[in-house]
Amino acid sequence: MPAEILLEATDVSRRFGGLLAVDCASLTLARGEVHALIGTNGAGKSTLVNVLSGEIPASGGSVRLSGRDVTRWPQPRRARAGLGRSYQRATIFAQASVFENCRLTAQAHCQRAYDLWSDATRCSDATRAAEQAIARANLSAQARRVAGTLSHGQKRQLEIAMCLATAPSVLLLDEPLAGMGPEETDRMLLLLEALKPGHAVLLVEHDMDAVFRIADRITVMVSGRVIATGEPAAIRGNADVQSAYLGESVDDAPQAAAID
Amino acid sequence: MKFRRFAILVRQTSAWRGWPLAVAVVALALFPHVGGSFYVDLVLTTMILSIFALSLELLVGRTGLVSFGHAAFFGIAAYATALLSPSSQPPSLAWLLPAVVAIAALAALAIGAFCLRARGVYFIMVTLAFAQMTYFVFHDTKLAGGTDGMYLNVKPLLALDGDTLVDLRNPRTFYYATLVLLVLVYALLATIGRSRFGHALAGIRANEQRMRAAGFSTYGYKLAAFTLAGGLAGVAGFLHAVKDGFVSPEILAWHQSGAVLLMLILGGIGTLRGAVLGAFAFVLMKELFQSEALFGAFAKHWQLPLGLAVIACVALMPKGIVALPTQLRRFRAPLLHAG
Numbered sequence: 001m002p003a004e005i006l007l008e009a010t011d012v013s014r015r016f017g018g019l020l021a022v023d024c025a026s027l028t029l030a031r032g033e034v035h036a037l038i039g040t041n042g043a044g045k046s047t048l049v050n051v052l053s054g055e056i057p058a059s060g061g062s063v064r065l066s067g068r069d070v071t072r073w074p075q076p077r078r079a080r081a082g083l084g085r086s087y088q089r090a091t092i093f094a095q096a097s098v099f100e101n102c103r104l105t106a107q108a109h110c111q112r113a114y115d116l117w118s119d120a121t122r123c124s125d126a127t128r129a130a131e132q133a134i135a136r137a138n139l140s141a142q143a144r145r146v147a148g149t150l151s152h153g154q155k156r157q158l159e160i161a162m163c164l165a166t167a168p169s170v171l172l173l174d175e176p177l178a179g180m181g182p183e184e185t186d187r188m189l190l191l192l193e194a195l196k197p198g199h200a201v202l203l204v205e206h207d208m209d210a211v212f213r214i215a216d217r218i219t220v221m222v223s224g225r226v227i228a229t230g231e232p233a234a235i236r237g238n239a240d241v242q243s244a245y246l247g248e249s250v251d252d253a254p255q256a257a258a259i260d
Numbered sequence: 261m262k263f264r265r266f267a268i269l270v271r272q273t274s275a276w277r278g279w280p281l282a283v284a285v286v287a288l289a290l291f292p293h294v295g296g297s298f299y300v301d302l303v304l305t306t307m308i309l310s311i312f313a314l315s316l317e318l319l320v321g322r323t324g325l326v327s328f329g330h331a332a333f334f335g336i337a338a339y340a341t342a343l344l345s346p347s348s349q350p351p352s353l354a355w356l357l358p359a360v361v362a363i364a365a366l367a368a369l370a371i372g373a374f375c376l377r378a379r380g381v382y383f384i385m386v387t388l389a390f391a392q393m394t395y396f397v398f399h400d401t402k403l404a405g406g407t408d409g410m411y412l413n414v415k416p417l418l419a420l421d422g423d424t425l426v427d428l429r430n431p432r433t434f435y436y437a438t439l440v441l442l443v444l445v446y447a448l449l450a451t452i453g454r455s456r457f458g459h460a461l462a463g464i465r466a467n468e469q470r471m472r473a474a475g476f477s478t479y480g481y482k483l484a485a486f487t488l489a490g491g492l493a494g495v496a497g498f499l500h501a502v503k504d505g506f507v508s509p510e511i512l513a514w515h516q517s518g519a520v521l522l523m524l525i526l527g528g529i530g531t532l533r534g535a536v537l538g539a540f541a542f543v544l545m546k547e548l549f550q551s552e553a554l555f556g557a558f559a560k561h562w563q564l565p566l567g568l569a570v571i572a573c574v575a576l577m578p579k580g581i582v583a584l585p586t587q588l589r590r591f592r593a594p595l596l597h598a599g
Contacts, residue, residue: 053473079475091470093463104463108475113457113484116448120459166474 003030006200007052007083007170012061014044014051021047023224024061029170029200034192036203036211039221040244045204046088048221049172052202053085054078066169080108084168086159088175088204094148098139098158101147102130106165129165137161137191153184160191171201177210189214212236220244281446281533288439292432300435306543307438308499311445313523313535315492318449320521321530322458323485324465325376328384328517329391332371333490335512336394337364337497339404342412342507353418353426361494367394368490369483376482391517399509409508412501428502438499442536445492449532452488461485526573528580537581545569 007029014022022044029035039045050056052063054075062071070078079085093101103121106129121127134143137157142150147158156176163171176192177185185207192201192214205211211218211232218235220228222244228235235241288307292300312334319325340363345351375386397403404410415434418426428434452458460481463471468478501507510516519542527538549555549562549569577584 055469055473074477075472076475076477079473085473087470087473091467091473093466093470095466096462100459104459105470105474107456107459111456111460111476113460113481116452116455116457118456119454120456123456162470162474 003032005030006066007202008064009048009052010062010064012048012051012063013059014047014056015059020224022051025221025224025226026061027052027202027219027226027229029202031169031200032197033216034196034201034203034214036205036215036218037221038205038208038211038218042223043221044224045221046174047224049085049174049202049204053083053172076108079166079168082167082169083172084163084166084170085172086163086174086176088178090155090159092147092155092158092162094146096147097143098134098145098147098150098161099130099143101158102133102161102165103127105162106130106133106167108166126165129167133161133165136164136194138187153180153187156180156184156188157191160188164195169199171195171199172204173201174204175206176203177205177207185210284536285439285443288442289436292435300431302543302547304435304438304503306540307442308496308503309520309523309543310536310539311438311442311499312493312496312520313527313539314442314445314449314532315489315496316520317524317529317532317535318452318461318485318489318492320524321534322453322465323461323482325482325486326384326521327375327387327486327489328514328521329371329375329387329389329394330489330493330520331512331514331516332391332394333364333368333493334497334500334516334520335398335507335509336367337361337494338501338507338511339398339410340364340494341498341501342410343404345412345414345416347413350414350429351416353416353428356416357495357498360498361491364494364497365487365491368493369487372483372486372490376479376486388514388517391512392514395509395512395514398512404507407509409506412505412507415502415505434503438503441495441499445495446532446536449492453532457481457484522570526570526580528577528582531582534580534582541573541581 005028009025009027011024011026012022013020013024025044025048027035027037027048037045037048047056051058054070054073054077058071062069064070065078065081065083068081070081070083073081093104096104103126106126107120107123109129110123110125134140137160139154139157139161142154147155150158160173160176177188180188189210192203195201203211203215215232217229218232219226220235220241227244228238228241230238288303291303295303312330316327316330319327319330337360340360341356344356344359371387371390375383375390378386399407415428417424417428426433426437428437460471460476463476464478464481471478497511500511523538523542524535525538526541527536528534545566546562549565550559552559577587579587
């Protein structure tokens with residue numbers, strides 16, 4: 001049975017003046033799949049995530065979310081339609097409690113900004129969504145703590161929880177493992193594994209061990225272009241990928257040839 | 261159910277944090293009975309400026325939008341009060357105040373729609389530019405007396421079936437009407453602070469990009485806050501015009517926008533109490549340095565010591581007057597340990 005495609009990017013480009021940061025990149029994200037996006041620094045991964053999430057408009061190509069063309073939609077509208085994202089740098093509300101962080105993002109689905117008279121914390125939809133998201137991200141014990149006092153790993157978990165509180169179907173996670181120790185990485189990978197069944201996950205990541213442990217599909221970008229997409233084993237064996245990214249084979253190639 | 265919620269609310273707020281506020285309101289209410297007329301007038305001026313500062317606090321403290329043109333709405337409302345008042349009969353408060361507030365809010369909606377396209381320091385400069393444009397409209401055209409300003413012919417009153425309920429010509433009545441409006445504006449902003457709208461504004465101040473990623477169209481929120489703040493500044497502008505019975509372009513000038521920002525900085529940005537305390541501190545300092553009894557001939561250079569005093573306050577109390585108790589406790593703690 002073919003997996004349900006939730007996000008489909010076709011020939012997406014993004015130009016910054018004379019620089020083509022993303023050059024005709026295509027990508028599909030299916031429910032129940034962790035799709036890793038890898039590439040060297042400056043390959044255009046974050047730019048592609050920004051275009052997919054609507055943070056910056058695409059210069060060309062189209063983005064479809066659950067079958068609808070969202071290329072012209074602004075980011076908040078895409079977010080309400082189920083496109084959630086996390087950021088490379090933690091973007092939590094440091095002064096607020098963990099619970100309030102998640103409650104506030106959950107409020108996006110029941111904004112009712114005109115209702116100035118009722119207490120925000122009395123919106124049961126938002127509080128329930130926040131509690132569930134906190135529980136899924138294993139932060140229940142920290143729910144009342146001020147977010148700024150959490151450990152680095154917990155802040156990254158909170159970042160995911162805030163994303164989950166908005167009930168997204170697609171998760172775009174920009175380097176959720178950055179700066180994490182081995183234990184924290186394990187915990188985060190377990191969390192992603194648990195999220196997989198209900199979501200389509202795009203994982204931008206530099207930690208190759210983690211990527212090959214969890215990814216169902218891998219897309220490799222080099223200088224703004226997608227040079228390969230496929231299952232981890234195929235990517236590992238792909239000569240282009242090895243030469244461009246994994247194998248440092250520009251220098252190694254003559255030696256390898258000599259040994260052969 | 262509604263009542264129980266209200267009872268809980270009262271218990272939560274008044275038993276704890278609310279008591280200094282209640283004391284302050286009672287003190288303000290009793291003041292005309294004990295203070296001399298000069299001081300009563302000074303407190304009245306300060307209460308009007310407190311409303312003005314509170315309206316800006318919604319933008320600066322709550323939403324993180326530093327507007328350097330907030331005097332525009334204060335001034336537009338003051339001029340609207342003068343222009344809308346008929347020449348002989350006293351206008352009714354029932355329509356004049358809402359009309360003036362609506363005009364100020366509409367002006368804020370129009371100006372905000374442009375200004376909010378800019379961010380950071382550009383936003384500050386664009387708000388200043390719009391406020392200066394408004395200033396020159398009243399300063400250079402004969403629309404409302406130009407540089408001479410214009411008089412308010414008759415002060416408004418509120419009458420029902422021929423019985424006068426509130427007559428703002430009576431200074432005592434005007435004082436209490438201002439106090440009631442101050443309490444109402446404070447209560448409205450406190451309520452907004454607890455609402456979803458208020459929480460979303462706080463989120464925008466902390467990280468607007470994150471709010472957009474969560475699904476909030478932040479432009480609409482900021483414009484609503486800007487409009488509301490303009491309308492509330494209009495309440496202060498209305499009271500100012502009625503109090504003095506006279507409006508001049510000076511109330512729209514950038515000094516006025518700067519002064520209200522200074523009040524927030526003095527009091528402490530981010531709390532409603534801070535806005536009110538800042539307004540009192542600013543007026544008292546200004547009055548102190550303008551006093552010829554204390555400074556003699558030097559009193560006419562009052563801006564100089566006021567400026568130095570503001571610098572000293574900001575250096576010594578970076579978080580404003582509201583944070584002073586915490587600051588003192590921290591300062592004393594090491595001394596206690598040492599002793």
